[in-house]
Amino acid sequence: MGDLKTVKCVVWDLDNTLWQGTLVEDPEVVLVERIRSVVETLDARGILQSVASKNDHEPAWAALERLGLGEYLVLPQISWGPKSTAVRVIADRLNFAYDTVAFVDDLPNERAEVAFHLPDVRCYPAADAPGLPDRPEFQPTITVDSRRRRAMYQAGFHRERARETFAGTDEDFLRTLDIRMSIVQATEDQLARVEELTLRTSQMNATGVHYSAETLRGFLDDPGHEVFVISMSDRFGSHGAIGVVLLHRHREVWHLKLLATSCRVVSLGAGATLLRWLIDRSARAGAHLAADFRRTDRNRMMEVAYRFAGLTDEDCACVRAIGIAGRDGIEVLHIRPAPQPAPTTMTVEAPGLGGPVVSGATP
Incomplete structure (x- = not known):
């Protein structure tokens, strides 16, 4: 695959693309089975799907529901505005880089309009749609969270709407969510998901380094290294596996090689909570904490x-002393840690690197 990034979201045109026919001319548009199969396959792989269509919203959505497609779509944009605007809205709401978004349309002028305004978005003619699952960019690593990804994002939108109607502070709202974070040592069965996290996370990834399953397996077998998988849930449902920590423990300093979390949980304070847990654990072990950081765009x-x-x-x-400074553009940040207070907006269940620890908000 080279440097070709995996597609995270496919944005479909409707008329003569996702369905056959033009809705304003014939309300009985049809869905061919090979396109239904593509939609189901991409969904099972954890690739989100949306719509950018020039139609009236109400009849278009009714047609999508009739065809059994509505449940597969997130953030549909159905209006008479430019499709580049619709694609931009979808990508920005999902917090996806534009080069991880694909746009499928039967009309060359619509693809050209999107390509002109959003040159990083990958545009495909509708005729290519049946073969999309066979292309390497539509073949992500399949994990236990893949089939649940759409549901997790949809739960996130429900969470956002609940926040909009909540009258209190952000911290008060987080306390109503019954957030639970689980930090566990990675197992062999979780390596595919850990590898995927190093690939998919970009904004909350300290180095942008991709660790293969083979490399991670080597760390599992090394008693000096710890690989942690972080999962979260709240009253709206599971967030699935949202983060990974790669830690090399020396006697006087703990070397945090990688901390990466999904952008979906930034507003819940996941990254800050993880950092406080690491700082607290290293302080109690009498070790400094040094963290790799490499700037990306x-x-x-x-x-x-x-x-x-x-x-x-x-x-x-x-x-x-451990020779980790000045490697491949990586900076090393450092702290002389002190014990940290327990989180007030979530409950954390985590190993104490010597035993289980439960801390934080009580139910």
Whole structure:
């Protein structure tokens, strides 16, 4: 696949693309089975799907429901505005980079309009739609969360609407969610999902480094390394596996090689909670904490999270002693940790690197 990124979301035109026929001319549009199969296959692979169509919303949505397609779609954009605007809205709401979005349309002028305004979006003619699942960019790593991805995003939209109607502060709202974070040591069965997290996360990825399942398997067999998988849930449902931590523990310093979390849980404070847990655990072990950070064009938020947690550019002897400074554009941030208070907006179940620990908000 080279540098070709996996598609995270397919945006469909409707007329003569997702269905056959033009709705304003004939309300009895039809769905051919090979396109239904494509929709179901992409959904099972965890690729989200949406719509950018020039139609009246109400009859178009009614047709989608009649054809059994409505449940597969997130954030449909059905109006008479430019399709580039619709695609931009979908990508921005999902927080996806434009080069992970695909647009499918039967009309060359519509594809050209999207390509002109959003050159990173990949555009495909409707005639190519039946073969999309066979293309490498539509073949992500399949994990236990893949089939649930659409449902998890839909639950997120329900959560957003609940926040809009909540009168209190953000912190008060988070307390109503009954958020639970689980931090567990990765197992062999979870390696595919851990690898996927290193690939899919970009904004909340400290280094942008992809770790293959084979490399991660080597860390599982190394007693000096810890690989953690982080999952979350709340009253709206499961978020699935949302983060990964790769830690190399030395006697005087813990080396955080990777911290990556899904952008879906940024507003829930997932990254900050993980960092506080690591700082607290290293403090109780009497070790400093050193974290790799490599700037990318997407991960400014992760640097802010590290800095806000108290990590600095301090040139500590503990970092020099284990020889981790100045590698491949990677900066090493450092903190002399202190014990951290328990989180107030979620309950954390995590190993104490010596035993289980449960902390945080009580139900």
